[in-house]
Amino acid sequence: MISTSTTRVLAAELPLRIGDRVTVQGWLHRGRPLKSVVFLVLRDRSGLAQAVFTEPEAMAAASGHPEETVLSVTGTVTANPQAPGGVELTSPEVVALSGPAEAPPFDLYRPGVPATLPTVLDHAPxxxxxxxxxxxxxxxxxxxxxxxxxxxxxxxxxxxxxxxxxxxxxxxxxxxxxxxxxxxxxxxxxxxxxxxxxxxxxxxxxxxxxxxxxxxxxxxxxxxxxxxxxxxxxxxxxxxxxxxxxxxxxxxxxxxxxxxxxxxxxxxxxxxxxxxxxxxxxxxxxxxxxxxxxxxxxxxxxxxxxxxxxxxxxxxxxxxxxxxxxxxxxxxxxxxxxxxxxxxxxxxxxxxxxxxxxxxxxxxxxxxxxxxxxxxxxxxxxxxxxxxxxxxxxxxxxxxxxxxxxxxxxxxxxxxxxxxxxxxxxxxxxxxxxxxxx
Amino acid sequence: MISTSTTRVLAAELPLRIGDRVTVQGWLHRGRPLKSVVFLVLRDRSGLAQAVFTEPEAMAAASGHPEETVLSVTGTVTANPQAPGGVELTSPEVVALSGPAEAPPFDLYRPGVPATLPTVLDHAPxxxxxxxxxxxxxxxxxxxxxxxxxxxxxxxxxxxxxxxxxxxxxxxxxxxxxxxxxxxxxxxxxxxxxxxxxxxxxxxxxxxxxxxxxxxxxxxxxxxxxxxxxxxxxxxxxxxxxxxxxxxxxxxxxxxxxxxxxxxxxxxxxxxxxxxxxxxxxxxxxxxxxxxxxxxxxxxxxxxxxxxxxxxxxxxxxxxxxxxxxxxxxxxxxxxxxxxxxxxxxxxxxxxxxxxxxxxxxxxxxxxxxxxxxxxxxxxxxxxxxxxxxxxxxxxxxxxxxxxxxxxxxxxxxxxxxxxxxxxxxxxxxxxxxxxxx
Structure with missing residues (x-):
């Protein structure tokens, strides 16, 4: 069997794990720090997962990561029809696995691609x-x-x-x-x-x-x-x-x-x-x-x-x-x-x-x-x-x-x-x- | 569906077709013209198939093909425990699809390979x-x-x-x-x-x-x-x-x-x-x-x-x-x-x-x-x-x-x-x- 150091769950699997405390790992697709809540949307190979931080200490830990930071987020899978896939992670804890040295040539979280083909190809990775x-x-x-x-x-x-x-x-x-x-x-x-x-x-x-x-x-x-x-x-x-x-x-x-x-x-x-x-x-x-x-x-x-x-x-x-x-x-x-x-x-x-x-x-x-x-x-x-x-x-x-x-x-x-x-x-x-x- | 001009049967499928008249196509692996019978062993991607020619006219048609000639043989699938796979084609008719211009560097029908590695590689096809x-x-x-x-x-x-x-x-x-x-x-x-x-x-x-x-x-x-x-x-x-x-x-x-x-x-x-x-x-x-x-x-x-x-x-x-x-x-x-x-x-x-x-x-x-x-x-x-x-x-x-x-x-x-x-x-x-x- 494949063992990984953390029992990681993919974003697409979350709807099947409501009520469980699980770990999701991926890239920070989009961070939204608001006054009383911080939303982090993670992207992994299966799709997107949202985590909601409401405790002051957790909010502080969740803030300040630039997009594309590689994160590990452990939280409780909670139904929320507004979230991607109908679920989100609540009471989450976050660990940064590695940070970007530089921002992408354009925002990866926006629906469109505001870049020419040469830019896309020059920065393919x-x-x-x-x-x-x-x-x-x-x-x-x-x-x-x-x-x-x-x-x-x-x-x-x-x-x-x-x-x-x-x-x-x-x-x-x-x-x-x-x-x-x-x-x-x-x-x-x-x-x-x-x-x-x-x-x-x-x-x-x-x-x-x-x-x-x-x-x-x-x-x-x-x-x-x-x-x-x-x-x-x-x-x-x-x-x-x-x-x-x-x-x-x-x-x-x-x-x-x-x-x-x-x-x-x-x-x-x-x-x-x-x-x-x-x-x-x-x-x-x-x-x-x-x-x-x-x-x-x-x-x-x-x-x-x-x-x-x-x-x-x-x-x-x-x-x-x-x-x-x-x-x-x-x-x-x-x-x-x-x-x-x-x-x-x-x-x-x-x-x-x-x-x-x-x-x-x-x-x-x-x-x-x-x-x-x-x-x-x-x-x-x-x-x-x-x-x-x-x-x-x-x-x-x-x-x-x-x-x-x-x-x-x-x-x-x-x-x-x-x-x-x-x-x-x-x-x-x-x-x-x-x-x-x- | 895949249609081929002849409904070809593979050598390995013959044991399931006993009594049928079928066409097998492949390379002449080994021809054995004897006094009162000619044996042709065909090789296709699935294995070997033997055809037995006993009528004088058919024997003549089956003789004289060098090994590696590409043949199409139509015959009746007949059980014979001595033949490869336990079956052989009887009352066969043979058509040559294309002949070799040259003999292989060694006999392909022998169990062993009597050739050095350079010979094998030089003549890989x-x-x-x-x-x-x-x-x-x-x-x-x-x-x-x-x-x-x-x-x-x-x-x-x-x-x-x-x-x-x-x-x-x-x-x-x-x-x-x-x-x-x-x-x-x-x-x-x-x-x-x-x-x-x-x-x-x-x-x-x-x-x-x-x-x-x-x-x-x-x-x-x-x-x-x-x-x-x-x-x-x-x-x-x-x-x-x-x-x-x-x-x-x-x-x-x-x-x-x-x-x-x-x-x-x-x-x-x-x-x-x-x-x-x-x-x-x-x-x-x-x-x-x-x-x-x-x-x-x-x-x-x-x-x-x-x-x-x-x-x-x-x-x-x-x-x-x-x-x-x-x-x-x-x-x-x-x-x-x-x-x-x-x-x-x-x-x-x-x-x-x-x-x-x-x-x-x-x-x-x-x-x-x-x-x-x-x-x-x-x-x-x-x-x-x-x-x-x-x-x-x-x-x-x-x-x-x-x-x-x-x-x-x-x-x-x-x-x-x-x-x-x-x-x-x-x-x-x-x-x-x-x-x-x-």
């Missing part, structure tokens, strides 16, 4: 204590738990793969260089090679880990390090089997957020999406026709969707199918990586997909090539030498099943879900073109 | 398919699941922190340098700063992610990238509250391995340790006395334990307490990082611990300083300037509770548990002084 700024990260943790639980239930195995690689697999640009004991190497842009190779060992694998993109631009939706939720599975018919697994994953993530982060969703006014039994899908070529007919702009001939057209398609899916999710399938091969499986019968298109969620591309995935000779042909067709890919290709020299997978950016998901104006609000300590601290 | 080489990684995945489940149950929040930092927190040496958009930076040696800072936000946090040590030596127990299972919690009395949480974590890991990887433990002849309700503990100073009395060598005055003495202490704990785990507490401050909390009343010792498991240090942890002024004093006492630690210290300027935590090396745990002679056998794609591929 203290600003993230604000309930509004903390909440996305609780939702994020629940989302990852849901991702893993869904895949565990489908027979997937978790893997941990190298973040330092001898050559870039996704593309030569946008990589961070490392000096590896004197050998030039790179931070991994994705676990693509490793997860595909491990289909040969475990059939179904996932990884939840950092990936690195040396994006030289500064936007509200790009990070130089983000958490990639990757999955890959063998013995698929085509990309639709991958999409079916992704549907289960999204349902698992949403359900776990509802169960584990309901309080945070309420605080941020988050409406969780319904994940349809079958997420609507539309082929890329058909999507372009719809966009042309619906917007008056004609994107046909373009090999990718413009952000504005992704938003338009999302609205279309909501209108026509009542779904906040939409699969766009069959992206032109020319815009997909060399390992992408072409569409049988229409080799200019691919067995790939993007998942749009509330107007934004959230997931990219698809079926991959699985035959060694197909890889050689694909590289030759692109005029690329197979030599730099030798390590990558080795996995396919030994018999690989038809397979596919997807990658979901955790911070992008959380930002979209919580309606954040910037992906950095869904990242504890963002790393980007300009930010390497704290 | 195919050698890890061998059941003996695959098993540690299934045990590893179950271990991480157990780690998370134990901490989830204790109110911890999962975090994802930067792997690129502007300055080294653990020590100036052994860091990998990165060019971050022109700014010198480093791969993170641990999430130490971030997890401590997040105690101020979530109270109890964990992370399961990669850490990087530019260890310039090549040993059987060091890697340059490994998976660190990190936890940190606030409102502790002292390091013993951290040890109590670690005990729960070890119990959770062991139970989950037993439940999810029982087959792999049996294959590797792993005996899971019992985690005592209370893991025995011994103070560093007392441990040195015991070692002096027991071995004839006198380590007193040394600030750390030699590996041989760790082994001796482990044997002592097994002999005296019947435990394969032993906490050594109170390591001298001089060998612990600056953020370590000293032992009250004996400030030359610390409120820290190592956990020994089967003769090896597996976990390091302890109570940390939590007051800003104590950090300043600790750095001054070491003759270090506070300036390089400004970012680190910022978290402690705003009120931090007494807290502590620990870090457990996943690969070291798995290697020790499985009796591996080298930590690389518990790592899918090791990274070290000499190895950057595959």
């Amino acid at each position: 203290v600003t993230l204590r604000h309930p509004l700024l903390r909440a996305p990260h609780v939702i994020s943790a629940a989302s990852v738990a849901g991702f893993r639980a869904a895949l565990d239930g489908l027979g997937f195995t978790e893997i941990h793969t190298p973040k330092v690689v001898a050559s870039a697999t996704e593309s030569g640009a946008n990589v961070f260089a490392i000096d590896w004991f004197g050998t030039p190497s790179y931070l991994a842009q994705s676990p693509q090679f490793f997860k595909q190779a491990m289909v040969g060992v475990f059939e179904r694998v996932y990884e939840t880990g950092p990936v690195f993109r040396a994006e030289p631009h500064d936007t509200a939706r790009h990070l130089a390090q983000y958490t990639s939720l990757d999955a890959e599975l063998g013995f698929v018919g085509d990309h639709r089997d991958v999409m079916a697994v992704l549907r289960e994953v999204l349902a698992g993530m949403t359900e776990t957020v509802a169960r584990q982060a309901g309080q945070e969703c309420a605080l941020l006014d988050v409406t969780l999406p319904e994940v349809p039994e079958r997420i609507p899908e539309i082929h890329f070529s058909r999507a372009q026709e719809l966009i042309a007919a619906g917007t008056g702009e004609d994107p046909r001939g373009e090999p990718d969707l413009a952000p504005a057209h992704e938003r338009w398609l999302s609205e279309w899916a909501l209108r026509e199918h009542g779904s906040e999710f939409l699969f766009v399938t069959g992206y032109p091969m020319v815009k997909r990586p060399f390992y992408t499986h072409p569409e049988p019968g229409r080799p200019e298109y691919s067995n790939s997909f993007d998942l749009l969620f509330r107007g934004l591309e959230l997931v990219t995935g698809g079926q991959r090539l699985h035959r060694y000779e197909d890889y050689l042909a694909a590289l030759a067709a692109r005029g690329e030498s197979a030599r730099p890919y030798e390590g990558y290709l080795s996995a396919f020299r030994h018999g690989m099943p038809p397979h596919g997978g997807f990658a979901l950016g955790l911070e992008r998901w959380t930002a979209r879900l919580t309606g954040a104006d910037n992906i950095r609000r869904a990242t504890l300590f963002p790393r980007d073109l300009h930010r390497l601290t704290p | 195919v050698t890890l398919r061998h059941p003996l080489l695959r098993a540690p990684h299934v045990i590893s995945a179950a271990s991480v699941a157990g780690f998370r489940a134990a901490l989830d149950g204790l109110g911890f929040t999962e975090i994802h922190t930067p792997k690129v930092v502007a300055s080294a927190t653990e020590s100036g040496a052994n860091v990998f340098a990165i060019d971050w958009f022109g700014t010198p930076s480093y791969l993170a040696q641990s999430p130490q700063f971030f997890k401590q800072a997040m105690v101020g936000v979530f109270e109890r946090v964990y992370e399961t992610g990669p850490v990087f040590r530019a260890e310039p030596h090549d040993t059987a127990r060091h890697l340059a990238q490994y998976t660190s299972l990190d936890a940190e919690l606030g409102f502790v009395g002292d390091h013993r509250d951290v040890m109590a949480v670690l005990r729960e974590v070890l119990a959770g890991m062991t139970e989950t391995v037993a439940r999810q990887a029982g087959q792999e433990c049996a294959l590797l002849d792993v005996t899971l340790p019992e985690v005592p309700e209370r893991i025995p503990e011994i103070h560093f100073s007392r441990a040195q006395e015991l070692i002096a009395a027991g071995t004839g060598e006198d380590p007193r005055g040394e600030p750390d334990l030699a590996p041989a003495h760790e082994r001796w202490l482990s044997e002592w704990a097994l002999r005296e307490h019947g435990s394969e785990f032993l906490f050594v507490t109170g390591y001298p401050m001089v060998k612990r990082p600056f953020y370590t909390h000293p032992e009250p009343g004996r400030p030359e010792y610390s409120n820290s611990f190592d956990l020994l498991f089967r003769g090896l240090e597996l976990v390091t942890g302890g109570q940390r300083l939590h007051r800003y002024e104590d950090y300043l004093a600790a750095l001054a006492a070491r003759g270090e300037s506070a300036r390089p630690y400004e970012g680190y210290l910022s978290a402690f300027r705003h009120g931090m509770p007494p807290h502590g935590g620990f870090a457990l090396g996943l690969e070291r745990w798995t290697a020790r548990l499985t009796g591996a002679d080298n930590i690389r056998r518990a790592t899918l794609f090791p990274r070290d002084l000499h190895r950057l591929t595959p």
Whole structure:
């Protein structure tokens, strides 16, 4: 059993302990010294608890602590409909465990956050204590738990793969260089090679880990390090089997957020999406026709969707199918990586997909090539030498099943879900073109 | 629901389907073409399945596939006590999904592994398919699941922190340098700063992610990238509250391995340790006395334990307490990082611990300083300037509770548990002084 030196009770547990004398520990969220009474509101990981000091000696002991002082308060749990949670601590005694050396950049007890994003990020260790700024990260943790639980239930195995690689697999640009004991190497842009190779060992694998993109631009939706939720599975018919697994994953993530982060969703006014039994899908070529007919702009001939057209398609899916999710399938091969499986019968298109969620591309995935000779042909067709890919290709020299997978950016998901104006609000300590601290 | 193009059945499910005509898909583990019968043994993620071909036409179709060919076999499930799992597929039809371009470096179907470790690692995408080489990684995945489940149950929040930092927190040496958009930076040696800072936000946090040590030596127990299972919690009395949480974590890991990887433990002849309700503990100073009395060598005055003495202490704990785990507490401050909390009343010792498991240090942890002024004093006492630690210290300027935590090396745990002679056998794609591929 876990023993702690004091038998501490969490704020959220107080309503069950009316009449008991208990100890609550947390940060002084707000102190209100009045003439004949002092109110202290403590904040712990479960919520807020109020203590009421009325005896002159106790009032003196309770006064003078700046907000964010770490306090231990022992008192009698007493019902009071006006107090947070309907209870408060009376006849309390207070001990300061440690005091702040400095005030936060803004008052953490106020309902809003009167600070710019750079201020929030510069002072993350203290600003993230604000309930509004903390909440996305609780939702994020629940989302990852849901991702893993869904895949565990489908027979997937978790893997941990190298973040330092001898050559870039996704593309030569946008990589961070490392000096590896004197050998030039790179931070991994994705676990693509490793997860595909491990289909040969475990059939179904996932990884939840950092990936690195040396994006030289500064936007509200790009990070130089983000958490990639990757999955890959063998013995698929085509990309639709991958999409079916992704549907289960999204349902698992949403359900776990509802169960584990309901309080945070309420605080941020988050409406969780319904994940349809079958997420609507539309082929890329058909999507372009719809966009042309619906917007008056004609994107046909373009090999990718413009952000504005992704938003338009999302609205279309909501209108026509009542779904906040939409699969766009069959992206032109020319815009997909060399390992992408072409569409049988229409080799200019691919067995790939993007998942749009509330107007934004959230997931990219698809079926991959699985035959060694197909890889050689694909590289030759692109005029690329197979030599730099030798390590990558080795996995396919030994018999690989038809397979596919997807990658979901955790911070992008959380930002979209919580309606954040910037992906950095869904990242504890963002790393980007300009930010390497704290 | 998940639909696949064929309704595939796993090898392990066959005993429940006797009499049914089903499709099994997997790798040709072993083909045995005899004069009047051909046996094919398929391997999938659940185990092995045998198909028996007796009709001349079917025998011809089943012959000539090299091992590791990916096959789809449809047949009738028939009881046969001699076959793997007590069943086999009869009247089978076979389709090759993809063939190997090359034979594996050794036969994967033989019970043993007749290859050196470098061969195994050089060809990881195919050698890890061998059941003996695959098993540690299934045990590893179950271990991480157990780690998370134990901490989830204790109110911890999962975090994802930067792997690129502007300055080294653990020590100036052994860091990998990165060019971050022109700014010198480093791969993170641990999430130490971030997890401590997040105690101020979530109270109890964990992370399961990669850490990087530019260890310039090549040993059987060091890697340059490994998976660190990190936890940190606030409102502790002292390091013993951290040890109590670690005990729960070890119990959770062991139970989950037993439940999810029982087959792999049996294959590797792993005996899971019992985690005592209370893991025995011994103070560093007392441990040195015991070692002096027991071995004839006198380590007193040394600030750390030699590996041989760790082994001796482990044997002592097994002999005296019947435990394969032993906490050594109170390591001298001089060998612990600056953020370590000293032992009250004996400030030359610390409120820290190592956990020994089967003769090896597996976990390091302890109570940390939590007051800003104590950090300043600790750095001054070491003759270090506070300036390089400004970012680190910022978290402690705003009120931090007494807290502590620990870090457990996943690969070291798995290697020790499985009796591996080298930590690389518990790592899918090791990274070290000499190895950057595959």
